[in-house]
Amino acid sequence: MSKHKLYKVSFLNGGRVYELYARKVGTGALWGFIEVAEIDFEVKDGVVIDPTEERLRDEFRDTEVLHLPMQSVLRVEEVARRGQLSIRDAGSGERVVTPFPLPPKKA
Numbered sequence: 001m002s003k004h005k006l007y008k009v010s011f012l013n014g015g016r017v018y019e020l021y022a023r024k025v026g027t028g029a030l031w032g033f034i035e036v037a038e039i040d041f042e043v044k045d046g047v048v049i050d051p052t053e054e055r056l057r058d059e060f061r062d063t064e065v066l067h068l069p070m071q072s073v074l075r076v077e078e079v080a081r082r083g084q085l086s087i088r089d090a091g092s093g094e095r096v097v098t099p100f101p102l103p104p105k106k107a
Contacts, residue, residue: 006082009036010074017074017088020056020066025076028065034073036066040082052095053085 007025011018023038041057042050060066088095 006040006079007036008075008077008079008083009034009068010076011068012072012074012090015090017086017090017093018056019086019088020060021079021082021085022066028067030067032070033067034070034076036068037064039063039066041085042082050084052087055087056085 005023007022009020009022009025011020020036021040022036023040025034025036027033028035039060041053086095
C-alpha cells in the first residue's frame with residue numbers, strides 16, 4: 001500500500017457518524033473487522049482550533065490501529081486531499097460538535 005494514499009472513513013459509533021482520514025485501511029487478522037491505521041489529523045500553528053478535530057484527536061490520541069466492525073463502516077473513499085473531520089447525529093445528520101462561539105439562542 002502506498003504511503004501517499006489517503007482514505008476517508010465514515011462509520012457509526014454510539015448513534016453518531018464519525019468521519020476520519022487515515023493513511024492505511026484494510027482487512028486484518030480479526031475476521032469481520034476493518035483496520036484503520038495512521039489516522040490523519042491536521043497540524044496547525046495558530047489560534048484557530050476546530051472543536052471537532054480536537055475532540056476526535058483526544059478520543060483517538062493513543063490509537064495505533066482502529067478495528068471497526070464491518071457492519072459499522074458506512075463508506076471508505078480514497079481521496080486526493082483531506083477535508084474537514086466531522087461527527088454527525090446518525091438520525092438527523094446534524095453536527096454533534098458545534099463550532100465555537102455560539103450565537104445566543106432567541107427565546
